[in-house]
Amino acid sequence: MDASSEQSTHIAVTVDGDCATVSLTRPQVRNAQTPEMWNQLADIGRSMPDDVRFVILRGEGDDFSSGLDRNALAGPMIEQLRDDPNPFISAAQAGFAVWSNIPQVVIAQVQGxxxxxxxxxxxxSDVIVxxxxxxxxxxxxxxxxxxxxxxxxxxxxxxxxxxTFALCATGxxxxxxxxxxxxxxxxxxDDASAAVAVLIEQLRGLDIGALRDLKAVLRTVARDQQSWEAxxxxxxxxxxxxxxxxxx
Structure with a gap:
């Protein structure tokens, strides 16, 4: 696949050969996430071309992501949560579960x-650098x-x-x-981007089928759908x- 790029609202996707880079593009708010972005993440993951072997998740600017944009929890969104929050949670989870479920090796490149x-x-992701x-x-x-x-x-x-309890309870x-x-x-x-590039080059020399089967097996062993449902x-x-x- 030739180098190409696609810009969604607050998310940019660039594909260069067998590697796709998915970037959160809200550096002015530390890449705070919105429900719209979660829907986009799910769509991007589901439509990832099969000839892409590696996906890099990253955030533009100083931070990977500061989490939920609290401004999104206002007005109509509050009414939706009061009425029936289940569709909201299911859609949000889809934007994250997709990266565990797709066959590509997903690498999170984190800063800040x-x-x-x-x-x-x-x-x-499968690997965090x-x-x-x-x-x-x-x-x-x-x-x-x-x-x-x-x-x-x-x-x-x-x-x-x-x-895990202590980390989540105390914040x-x-x-x-x-x-x-x-x-x-x-x-x-020190240079996370360069380290990711080195890792991808190392993995690129391996059999793609073996990598994908390894991911599938380890994801099955690690945890199942019950944790998401809980x-x-x-x-x-x-x-x-x-x-x-x-x-x-």
Whole structure:
């Protein structure tokens, strides 16, 4: 495939040969995410060409992603959450689950903050490469919510229950070095982009079928659909408590 690019609202996709780069393009708000962006992420992942072998997830500017754009939770969105939040959560989860489900090797290139939905987007990848200034955190409990975009299952896989509970409950930041020591991050590099390029070149020499089968097997072993369903069910209760009729 020849080099090409596509611009969606707040997300840019560039394809160069067998590698696609998916960039969050809201640096002015630290790449805060909106429900529209989650729908776009799902569409982009589902339509990824088969001849693409590698996908890089990245954010423009100083931060990977600061998480949910709280301005999105206003007006009509609040009414939707009060009426029936299930479609909202299902659509949001689709924008993250797709990166675990597609056969391509997905690499998150992280710098600066990866908070909440930003952290969970990185966790949806197969490999995380981080700049030294990267910071990771789950801050949902400060909003009366829980992480519901696949992050809990991914963190329990990497950290175990107790570290995951403490990290999600307190909202404490995890540094790049800590994340590497704890098995969340594969590599910390001063030039994360160059490190990603080196990794892709290393993987490019391997059999594509073996890589895809390896991903499928490891994803099956690591966790199943139940973790996503549990996140959704608990978050529905949290949203009902926050936005239901009795809370107004």
């Amino acid at each position: 903050n990866a908070i909440g939905a930003g952290f969970q987007l990185a966790l949806a 981080a700049a030294p200034n990267s910071r990771f955190a789950m801050r949902e409990t400060s909003l009366g919510l829980i992480p519901d975009l696949g992050g809990t299952g991914a963190l329990v896989d990497a950290l175990g229950y107790r570290r 404490d930041f995890l540094s790049a070095d800590e994340a590497q020591r704890w098995g969340v991050v594969h590599r910390v590099a 996140e959704r069910d608990v978050q529905l209760r949290r949203l009902a408590a926050l936005f239901g009729p009795s809370s107004t």
